[in-house]
Amino acid sequence: MxxxxxxxxxxxxxxxxxxxxxxxxxxxxxxxxxxxxxxxxxxxxxxxxxxxxxxxxxxxxxxxxxxxxxxxxxxxxxxxxxxxxxxxxxxxxxxxxxxxxxxxxxxxxxxxxxxxxxxxxYKYSDEVIVEFPSDVVTVTNEGTAEADPVFELEVLEPVTFAMIQNQDEDYMMIGRPVSAEEIAFEREERILHDAMNSTVGWVEGVDIDGDISGTMVSADGKFVVSDFGEPSEAKWYGPALRRSLPELLQDFRVDILVENFNTTEGVGRVDVYLLDSSNRTVANIKMSDAWQTIKRNRARGYLQNPERTEQLIYTHETTSQATGELWNDFDGIFRFQRIGNLWMLYVGKVRPDGTHHARRIVRYSDTLEEFSQPIAQVQIHMGIFDDHPPTDLAIKDLKVWKINDPADDQVPYIAHEGDSIVFDHTNEDILLNGEPRKDLKDFGAKFFKLKRGNNQLIVHPDSFNTKLRYRKRFI
Missing domain, CATH: 2.40.30.200 (Elongation Factor Tu (Ef-tu); domain 3)
Structure with a gap:
């Protein structure tokens, strides 16, 4: 046994x-x-x-x-x-x-x-994996009970929708097809991708929470600190770099992958700023361990203008179940998004398979347009406090999208070549590049099961490499 x-x-x-x-x-x-x-x-x-x-x-x-x-x-x-x-x-x-x-x-x-x-x-078999040779396949469930499928779709070209249906016309779908009277539309237009392989294009940072000192370099495909500099009166210190965007952005999304692997003795933070054309901070997210004798990463997220600061993310719980403790050994994503006057700040860890967890999402409606300055630059900073040993800090990837406003006859693309879509009928979840996106689910779609015996499955459109995973279930 x-x-x-x-x-x-x-x-x-x-x-x-x-x-x-x-x-x-x-x-x-x-x-x-x-x-x-x-x-x-x-x-x-x-x-x-x-x-x-x-x-x-x-x-x-x-x-x-x-x-x-x-x-x-x-x-x-x-x-x-x-x-x-x-x-x-x-x-x-x-x-x-x-x-x-x-x-x-x-x-x-x-x-x-x-x-x-x-x-x-129920009792279960080992996992069964089926690679779809075409967009119409028949899968035989040899269990004595219905099974919960997980569909993995590798996107081969831009799509406005993704759909899988069975012989009973049950279906799962995100997005929507384009009618004859409509056209597909690039709502999120990527204007910058920096894989952090070189510091070329980056210049000295400005105006951080602390002092700028030391040197940041690219090593093994990510930015790391080669020298933090000398302690200062500001206590927090370390290098900062910034780079200009190809154009000023009003509606945008910025994703940046960072690391802060902390220790009981170590102290350190990784900081990302969005700056306007006058080098003033508009938004800021940081992940810091500021404790000398305890392992405790904390996230902070702010919107800012010259007159005031609005704090959106603040974790103050100290129990082992608090989000902050889940952020220890942080290897994840910071996201900034603004559409109209609606801001969204997002912090989450990313597993090796790309799925997001330990997530925190905060939305803020800037009805007074206090934080509506166009974005011109992205600034990054890694720092330590006083003479404490540093945590293991890194910045791994930066992507910036311009968000366009569609016309009435335009249907936005929801995924592009290389993206991953997962319909997880076991956990009733939908993942786009590892991120939960049930907000894209069609109203009539459902997490259907694999019937006993033969199941005809149809994938729409013919724009994916599709894989099915399930476990046979027995009464």
Whole structure:
């Protein structure tokens, strides 16, 4: 028996397992006075209860007590975990121990009964991966129950929509097609992409929160600090660089990938500013660990004009569950966006597979147009405080988009060549380049399942390399 990835055969000799036979159902019936029988309403599958009888064997009493202690530690889990039984090596159950019973104990033997509750009553196969050879395929689900698919679409050309439907006309879709009376439109026009391979095009920074000193260089495809300079009265100090945009921007989106891998002793911050043509700050996001003896990254986000500052992102919680603690060892994204008078600041970590998590999104309606200055420059800064050792800081990528306002007969592109779209019907989520984007979901779309047997799947338009992942599910 494999419990949560651990082979229990050195601890347990299983004698009997109950709860994997004919699956029960719970029926909901409606009684009607004076009527024989009842009306059937619905049925559900209750949690699966697995009961195991086993012996724990040892060569002496001391070894027996040690094995019991080790087994208690292994079985002490806080959520359902994968369980594999030796006579079903290709099936995975998900359960959590609920209770135990004890039989006789001898010098070399302890008899035990273990009850495991599986809130999800189904068992699962390993993941099945299907590469679509065309935009119409038939997939055979060999499980005895419906399965939850995950569709991964690699975009080959600009698209205004992405859609997958089945033979029952259930469908999942984001965006919308272009009619004969409409034209596709580039709403987000990328005007700058800097992969941080060189500091050419960047000049000395201006007006940071602290003193500018030291040197920033490009190394291994990212900007890092080669020298922070000398401590100053401002306490925070380090290099800053800025670069001009190809044009002044009113409506825009700026994405920048940064790192702040912090330590208990280290102190450091990474800072990104949007500047106007007079070198004045319009918006700023920073990720900093300012504590000497604790590992605690914090994000701050501001809008600013010469008269006042509006703070949008501020994390002050100090518990282990606070967003700030989730931002430790930060490897993620800062985003600035302004459309009309609506600002959005975004901070999130990015996993190696590109998915976003530990996210914070704050929107602000600038109805008085206090922070409406056109954006002319992007400024970056990495700094340390006083003479404390630095955290591991880096700036990895910068992209800037101009956001255009569509006419009534224009339909915006939602994805471009190289982008990734994921329809995750297991978790009921939609990801665009790793970022949750359920806001793009069509009103009538649904997270449909793979039926038992044959499923015809159609992809629209024919502009993707499509992959399906699912796990066969058994009653």
């Amino acid at each position: 494999i419990f949560n990835g651990i082979d229990l055969s050195p601890y347990l000799r299983i004698k009997e397992i109950h709860g994997r036979g004919i699956s029960p159902s719970e029926l909901t019936l409606i009684d009607v006075p004076a009527m024989d029988g009842a009306y059937y309403s619905q049925k559900r599958r209750p949690p699966r209860v697995i009961e195991i009888e086993a012996d724990i064997r040892a060569s002496n009493r001391e070894e027996l007590r040690t094995k019991l202690d080790q087994l208690n530690a292994i079985l002490d889990v806080n959520q359902p975990v994968p369980i594999i039984f030796p006579d079903e090596p290709d099936m995975i159950y998900y359960g959590i121990p609920e209770s135990t019973g004890e039989g006789n104990e001898y010098t070399f033997l302890h008899q035990v009964q273990l009850t495991i509750i599986c809130p999800d009553p």
